[in-house]
Amino acid sequence: xxxxxxxxxxxxxxxxxxxxxxxxxxxxxxxxxxxxxxxxxxxxxxxxxxxxxxxxxxxxxxxxxxxxxxxxxxxxxxxxxxxxxxxxxxxxxxxxxxxxxxxxxxxxxxxxxxxxxxxxxxxxxxxxxxxxxxxxxxxxxxxxxxxxxxxxxxxxxxxxxxxxxxxxxxxxxxxxxxxxxxxxxxxxxxxxxxxxxxx
Amino acid sequence: xxxxxxxxxxxxxxxxxxxxxxxxxxxxxxxxxxxxxxxxxxxxxxxxxxxxxxxxxxxxxxxxxxxxxxxxxxxxxxxxxxxxxxxxxxxxxxxxxxxxxxxxxxxxxxxxxxxxxxxxxxxxxxxxxxxxxxxxxxxxxxxxxxxxxxxxxxxxxxxxxxxxxxxxxxxxxxxxxxxxxxxxxxxxxxxxxxxxxxxxxxxxxxxxxxxxxxxxxxxxxxxxxxxxxxxxxxxxxxxxxxxxxxxxxxxxxxxxxxxxxxxxxxxxxxxxxxxxxxxxxxxxxxxxxxxxxxxxxxxxxxxxxxxxxxxxxxxxxxxxxxxxxxxxxxxxxxxxxxxxxxxxxxxxxxxxxxxxxxxxxxxxxxxxxxxxxxxxxxxxxxxxxxxxxxxxxxxxxxxxxxxxxxxxxxxxxxxxxxxxxxxxxxxxxxxxxxxxxxxxxxxxxxxxxxxxxxxxxxxxxxxxxxxxxxxxxxxxxxxxxxxxxxxxxxxxxxxxxxxxxxxxxxxxxxxxxxxxxxxxxxxxxxxxxxxxxxxxxxxxxxxxxxxxxxxxxxxxxxxxxxxxxxxxxxxxxxxxxxxxxxxxxxxxxxxxxxxxxxxxxxxxxxxxxxxxxxxxxxxxxxxxxxxxxxxxxxxxxxxxxxxxxxxxxxxxxxxxxxxxxxxx
Numbered sequence: 001x002x003x004x005x006x007x008x009x010x011x012x013x014x015x016x017x018x019x020x021x022x023x024x025x026x027x028x029x030x031x032x033x034x035x036x037x038x039x040x041x042x043x044x045x046x047x048x049x050x051x052x053x054x055x056x057x058x059x060x061x062x063x064x065x066x067x068x069x070x071x072x073x074x075x076x077x078x079x080x081x082x083x084x085x086x087x088x089x090x091x092x093x094x095x096x097x098x099x100x101x102x103x104x105x106x107x108x109x110x111x112x113x114x115x116x117x118x119x120x121x122x123x124x125x126x127x128x129x130x131x132x133x134x135x136x137x138x139x140x141x142x143x144x145x146x147x148x149x150x151x152x153x154x155x156x157x158x159x160x161x162x163x164x165x166x167x168x169x170x171x172x173x174x175x176x177x178x179x180x181x182x183x184x185x186x187x188x189x190x191x192x193x194x195x196x197x198x199x
Numbered sequence: 200x201x202x203x204x205x206x207x208x209x210x211x212x213x214x215x216x217x218x219x220x221x222x223x224x225x226x227x228x229x230x231x232x233x234x235x236x237x238x239x240x241x242x243x244x245x246x247x248x249x250x251x252x253x254x255x256x257x258x259x260x261x262x263x264x265x266x267x268x269x270x271x272x273x274x275x276x277x278x279x280x281x282x283x284x285x286x287x288x289x290x291x292x293x294x295x296x297x298x299x300x301x302x303x304x305x306x307x308x309x310x311x312x313x314x315x316x317x318x319x320x321x322x323x324x325x326x327x328x329x330x331x332x333x334x335x336x337x338x339x340x341x342x343x344x345x346x347x348x349x350x351x352x353x354x355x356x357x358x359x360x361x362x363x364x365x366x367x368x369x370x371x372x373x374x375x376x377x378x379x380x381x382x383x384x385x386x387x388x389x390x391x392x393x394x395x396x397x398x399x400x401x402x403x404x405x406x407x408x409x410x411x412x413x414x415x416x417x418x419x420x421x422x423x424x425x426x427x428x429x430x431x432x433x434x435x436x437x438x439x440x441x442x443x444x445x446x447x448x449x450x451x452x453x454x455x456x457x458x459x460x461x462x463x464x465x466x467x468x469x470x471x472x473x474x475x476x477x478x479x480x481x482x483x484x485x486x487x488x489x490x491x492x493x494x495x496x497x498x499x500x501x502x503x504x505x506x507x508x509x510x511x512x513x514x515x516x517x518x519x520x521x522x523x524x525x526x527x528x529x530x531x532x533x534x535x536x537x538x539x540x541x542x543x544x545x546x547x548x549x550x551x552x553x554x555x556x557x558x559x560x561x562x563x564x565x566x567x568x569x570x571x572x573x574x575x576x577x578x579x580x581x582x583x584x585x586x587x588x589x590x591x592x593x594x595x596x597x598x599x600x601x602x603x604x605x606x607x608x609x610x611x612x613x614x615x616x617x618x619x620x621x622x623x624x625x626x627x628x629x630x631x632x633x634x635x636x637x638x639x640x641x642x643x644x645x646x647x648x649x650x651x652x653x654x655x656x657x658x659x660x661x662x663x664x665x666x667x668x669x670x671x672x673x674x675x676x677x678x679x680x681x682x683x684x685x686x687x688x689x690x691x692x693x694x695x696x697x698x699x700x701x702x703x704x705x706x707x708x709x710x711x712x713x714x715x716x717x718x719x720x721x722x723x724x725x726x727x728x729x730x731x732x733x734x735x736x737x738x739x740x741x742x743x744x745x746x747x748x749x750x751x752x753x754x755x756x757x758x759x760x761x762x763x764x765x766x767x768x769x770x771x772x773x774x775x776x777x778x779x780x781x782x783x784x785x786x787x788x789x790x791x792x793x794x795x796x797x798x799x800x801x802x803x804x805x806x807x808x809x810x811x812x813x814x815x816x817x818x819x820x821x822x823x824x825x826x827x828x829x830x831x832x833x834x835x836x837x838x839x840x841x842x843x844x845x846x847x848x849x850x851x852x853x854x855x856x857x858x859x860x861x862x863x
Contacts, residue, residue, distance in 0.1 A: 020299050024371045027401065031363055035405035038439065042409070042424070049430045126422050130430045133422040137413070155801075 025175045029182045032145075036186050039138045040193055046130035047194075053128035056135075056198050059119055068111035069191050072146075075104035076184045079177045086173035094173060095157045101180065102153040105146050112143045135194065142190055145183050152176050215758035217301035218708055222308050223287030224604065230280035233315060237271035238671065240264050242664055245628075249661035251649040261645035262329035263322070263347070269332035270351070273451065274358050275315045277585065280593050281454035282311075282365060285393040287604060289369060291699045291706060292390045294378025294715045294722075299371040301756040302800065307365040309766030314357035317770060321350035328354075331643060333444070336425035336436040340414050346777050352414045353773045359404045359411070360769070366397035366404075373397075378698075381717035384478065387697045388471060391478045392457030395485040399446045399453075402489070407443035410436060419779055434499055441492035449488045451585055452552075453481060455592025456523060459545045462595050463527055465693050466542035467534025470721060473526040480519035480526075487516045497565050498572045506565050513563035520556055524549065539693070540614030544595035547622050551587025555580060558633070573643070576636025582629040594621075594674075601678075602688030606704045609685065613677040617670050624666025631656035631663075690745035696724040701745050712749040759803060765796030 047056065082097030116136070119125075126136045156176050216222060244264050247255040256264065290298055298304050321327045328351035330339025340348055373394050377386070386394070413424040414436070423429035425436045464471045471477060493501060493509040501509075527549055536542065558580040562568045571577055594617075602608045635656050640647060647653050691700040701723045702710055719725050726743050728736040771789030775782035 020371055020375050023374055024299065024367050027367045027370045028363075031367070031401045031405050034402050035409060038406045038409040042413070042435065045432060045435060046430075051430050126416075126420060127429075130423045130432075133416075133424060133431070137416065137422065159801075 021172065022175050022178070025178045029178060032182060032186075036142070036189075039134075039141055040189065043134040043138045043194060046134040049130040051129035051131075053132055054122060054124050056131070056194075059122055059124055060195055061115070061118070062195060064111070065115065065191065065195055068108050068115075069187060071104050071111070072108040072184055072187055075101045075108070076181055078104060079180045083173050083177045091160050095160050098153050098157040098160075098173070102150045102157070105150045105153070105180075109143055109146055109150070112139065116140075138190065138194065142183070142187060145186075149176075149180050149183050152179065212758065214763050215305075215760045217305050217756045217759060217762075219286050219290050219298045219301065219304055220604075220706055220708075222304050223283045223285075225283075225308050226279045226286055226311070227283035227604075229312060229315065230276050230283060233271050233275035233279070233319075234671070236319065237268055237276055238668060240268040240271065242668060244268060245661040245664040247645060248647075248657050250658065251647055251654055253646050256645070258645045259326075259329070262643075263327040265643060266329050266331055266351070267318070267322075267327045270318060270328065270355075272585070273332065273447070274355065275318070277451045277589050277593070278358075278362065279311060279315075281393075281396065281451070284389070284454065284458065284593075284596050284600065285365075285369060285396075288600065288699055289390055289393050290372060290376065291702060291710055292387045292697055293373065293376060294381060294698050294711065294717055295372065295376040296710050296714070296753070297376075297755065298368050299376055300368050302759055302762050303364055303368050305759070306762035306766055307361045307368065309763045310357060310361035310364070310769060313766050313770035314354055314361060317357060317773060318350060318354035321347065321354075324350075333440055334414065334436070335440075336414075336417075336433040337427060340418060340425060340436070349415065349418060349777045352411045352418070353776055356408060356411045356415075357769065357773055359408050362400045363404050366401040369393060369397040370401065378715050378717045381722075384475065385717060385720045385722070387720070388460035388474065388477055388481075389454070389457035389697075392453040392460070392481050395481050396450050396453050399450050399485055399488060403443040403446040403450075406439055410439035410443070413439075415776070419776075434496075437496050437499055438492070441495045442489070445492040445495065446485075446488040448581075448584070449484050451589045452592075453484065455548060455589045455596075456481065458592050458596035458599070459527065459548050460523075461697065462541045462545040462599050463530045464721075465599070465695050466537045466539055466545070467531050468537075468694075469530055469534040470696075470724075471526065472529030472532070473522075474720060476522055477526050480522040483519040484516065487512065487519070491516055494563055494568070497568045510563050510565050514560065517556060517560050517563075524553060524556075539598075540609070540611055540618060541595045541599035541693075543615065543618045544591050544598060547618065548588060548591040548595060551583055551591060551625070555583030555585075555587055558583060571636060573641055574636035575632040575640045575642055578642050579629050579632035579636060582632070586625055586629065591621075591625075594618075597674075599693070600699070602692050603699055603702075603704050603706065605682070605685075606688055607681050607685030608688045608692060609677050609681050613673055613680075617673045617677065620666055620673060621670035624663045624668075624670055627663025628660045628667060629663075631660050635660075691723075694727075696721040698723050701726070701743065703746050708755055709749060709753040712747045713751075759800065761796045761800035761803060763796075765793050765800065768793030768796055 050056075078097045078101040082094050082101060085091075085094035085097060116139075124132045124135075126133055153176060156173060213221065213225060216225075243256060244261070247253045247261060286298070286304065290296065318328070325345055326347045328334075328347045330348050330351065334340060334348065334351060373383075373386070373390065377383075413422070416422040417424050417426060417431075423431040425431050425433045427433055460471055460477055491509060491513045493505060494513040497506055497509075531546075558576070562571060562577070562580065598609055598614055635653055636642075638652055640651070640653050647657075688704045690703050692704075693700070698715060698717075699706070701715065715722065727739060729739055731737045768789045768791070771792060772786045773789075775784065775786030775789060778785075
């Protein structure tokens with residue numbers, strides 16, 4: 001951080017662009033909190049409205065989802081390692097961790113796809129009941145966020161690989177990291193509220 | 200050498216601009232265009248209602264007209280008009296060269312532009328949205344089999360994306376780009392109100408974004424969010440809509456309040472009375488705006504506890520608003536007032552907004568609201584707030600800042616005609632609606648029978664509406680006429696108090712020859728005047744010269760067509776979504792165009808010339824990257840590209856090069 005602090009000084013009133021980007025990311029994530037808050041509230045309203053369709057208890061496979069949640073949480077660890085390496089301008093190692101993070105994210109998405117197909121097999125679709133509607137919309141919006149995060153991670157790694165990462169852009173990795181950690185944290189809430197909290 | 204940015208000329212220069220001032224002008228021009236569109240819709244509505252059993256338009260056309268009138272005025276006029284002033288003046292008011300993310304700023308504009316186009320062109324593609332601007336479930340969403348409400352849901356979604364991006368940009372700008380020495384409390388009040396508005400949008404739009412997705416999915420995928428027969432909940436829609444919709448009211452009025460807070464001190468030749476109170480009441484309104492939404496839902500049957508709670512919070516939110524009114528009156532009190540046109544509009548704002556505010560308080564009383572609900576009394580109330588308040592306030596800003604934007608003053612005589620005709624026409628149109636509403640005339644119905652006592656007041660309202668139209672025509676004539684014949688304004692025509700008057704008119708691309716150092720509020724005033732022992736203002740003998748030329752290189756972001764391209768891609772995506780499943784091909788193409796735009800964007804250099812890093816004097820480019828993340832659609836990373844500034848940290852450079860060199 002100390003090296004970045006020097007860069008963050010004002011230049012004729014202009015702040016350091018990378019730091020600015022980080023502030024913007026925090027602001028954006030503030031907005032995202034409301035987005036997921038709304039989706040989760042909708043789910044809470046509908047979680048017991050299962051109509052003739054299957055209930056949460058009948059359909060969820062908690063051990064399976066726990067495993068994929070664990071994988072997603074581990075990706076936050078690799079993300080921290082990527083950021084740590086980037087801060088020391090060890091781009092090569094940073095790239096390895098970035099790709100590892102993207103890989104873990106992809107595994108999580110694959111798990112979600114598998115889970116969705118299982119649920120559809122067992123009779124829960126997006127039109128079965130308000131529960132099904134709210135469940136699929138909430139979790140697939142989260143999945144879409146993970147997918148976008150994977151693209152961001154691979155993009156960062158790619159640009160670094162092309163040698164276009166400037167020295168003080170370690171914080172660029174940090175901005176991606178902020179997004180990634182946010183997506184992970186939201187999943188903790190979703191996992192708790194949707195899967196673990198059962199009536 | 201002074202800065203140059205815009206090599207491109209003509210239309211292309213406007214498409215590719217990344218200058219916050221040009222983007223501001225684009226927003227303003229679009230808002231004025233849509234103001235005319237929305238105004239024509241209003242005139243047709245008023246013609247239809249002028250006499251009983253009117254037959255100017257069919258009931259079906261009427262539904263489209265009132266829905267699009269509201270949607271247009273809220274999302275395509277008031278919001279972009281405020282965005283125009285915010286874009287043009289926020290960076291200047293805080294002493295910055297630009298916003299934090301110039302290309303993201305351009306992207307916000309172009310997304311807004313295509314969103315407006317998207318909504319408006321629905322008239323020619325099977326009919327415009329016809330479910331009311333509130334889109335209440337289930338009727339508005341389920342019954343219409345046409346694509347009309349899909350245009351509505353997706354159109355608002357596009358506009359929301361634009362606003363969230365702009366909000367992120369403005370908030371970041373305020374946090375990191377203020378002039379050296381300027382504390383938050385020293386920011387001009389308009390900048391403060393724009394800052395609060397950005398937060399309101401940032402936190403309220405995601406809520407309605409989810410709601411709009413739900414509407415779309417319900418209509419096209421058969422989900423059950425708002426389908427009561429399938430176990431869904433139509434009231435959920437009202438909660439989500441008004442959790443956005445009520446803060447939105449403050450999004451529309453706070454910029455006007457900020458403008459009035461700039462205009463009144465200048466034309467009263469006094470500092471703003473109780474400046475801190477004005478700022479903090481604005482912040483209070485911002486917070487409380489999220490706690491009053493259910494007063495729109497008193498007739499939905501929420502139960503006595505919820506109704507009492509929201510009645511009380513709604514009464515409370517009148518307090519910070521009242522604080523502001525008294526501060527404005529205190530500002531005028533004892534001032535040496537010049538009744539120039541901006542001042543007239545500002546005073547008109549105060550008077551009309553008080554009426555609108557007071558009728559608003561009557562809605563917080565649940566039994567009264569139950570009577571007034573969905574009558575013309577409500578229509579009268581929100582027009583007093585949004586026309587008498589927001590529009591008059593924006594016109595005050597237009598006349599006040601016109602010389603700064605164009606370099607020429609608007610004609611005062613025409614300006615006063617504009618004000619008085621608009622003021623009288625406005626009161627003739629919306630004053631009678633209080634009476635109509637209390638007499639029981641419902642809103643949203645396309646005609647009424649003879650003999651209910653509605654004839655006279657409706658005819659009067661229609662005449663008033665045409666007076667308003669005439670006043671807008673006077674403004675347009677004024678604007679066209681003074682383009683070439685108007686009096687040259689000079690840098691500081693009103694003897695202003697804030698930093699925009701410290702720049703030439705119109706403000707050059709680089710804003711300030713030298714970035715100001717700010718120690719007080721009303722910085723420009725203190726640069727011009729000092730106080731003698733009696734506390735009277737005395738002009739300084741050597742005030743700074745706004746026309747000074749820059750002495751150092753100033754680098755500005757270069758033009759880019761990628762933001763417009765990416766926005767066009769989003770437009771194609773949404774258009775395809777209206778016509779599933781075949782339209783999804785179009786959406787796919789749109790995804791390609793968007794990615795093309797974003798990919799080109801992230802690899803494009805920010806400034807054309809390399810920055811000579813000559814030492815401490817040399818300014819870094821106001822760069823910024825932009826916004827990838829804002830919507831989350833893309834890969835981040837932003838710009839690399841400008842290889843300059845590498846030298847800034849030689850040590851790291853070496854490491855970095857080594858790391859990269861090893862592999863690539």
